[in-house]
């Protein structure tokens with residue numbers, strides 16, 4: 754059974770995503786020229802975006818990853834954010850750019866911003882591929898946003914439902930019967 758059959762509608766095609774990533778890359782290239790940032794991808798959802806984004810940035814940078822759990826297998830945030838794998842880099846005095854797949858309630862980001870500011874970074878900014886502003890609970894905003902999404906649970910290009918669909922090249926909404934199983 755092909756994954757495409759589980760998708761009700763496509764919100765962003767791979768071309769839409771590519772265009773958004775290139776735009777972000779150009780802006781970040783300007784803003785981080787001569788800053789040698791530590792670009793931190795938030796696993797696992799941001800992995801495909803992160804890999805495309807850093808290749809769209811034409812400046813010296815380092816990459817690192819952090820793994821946090823905020824969702825489990827449900828489609829609603831639990832509110833609790835746990836660090837499963839920390840970064841390896843020392844960010845003292847460094848410019849940190851956090852790369853997120855989507856900012857939903859904002860709780861994950863709030864927690865990570867606190868964490869990195871407490872580690873003495875020179876600056877901490879956030880680049881999120883998607884933003885779901887209607888759902889915001891925490892008072893945080895991403896500094897760089899690729900695309901805005903309506904209040905729907907989306908999958909693809911890193912975003913999962915029960916760990917599946919991360920490898921879809923586009924971003925879409927699942928058919929309701931998939932959740933009901």
Ligand code: 5GP
Pocket residue numbers: 798823824830853854855856857858859860861862905906907908912913914
């Ligand atoms: P927040 O803490 O902002 O509520 O949630 C952040 C995390 O929840 C995201 O990094 C992502 O893993 C997950 N998430 C939020 N909204 C969605 C969504 O629409 N689809 C998927 N697949 N994950 C989401």
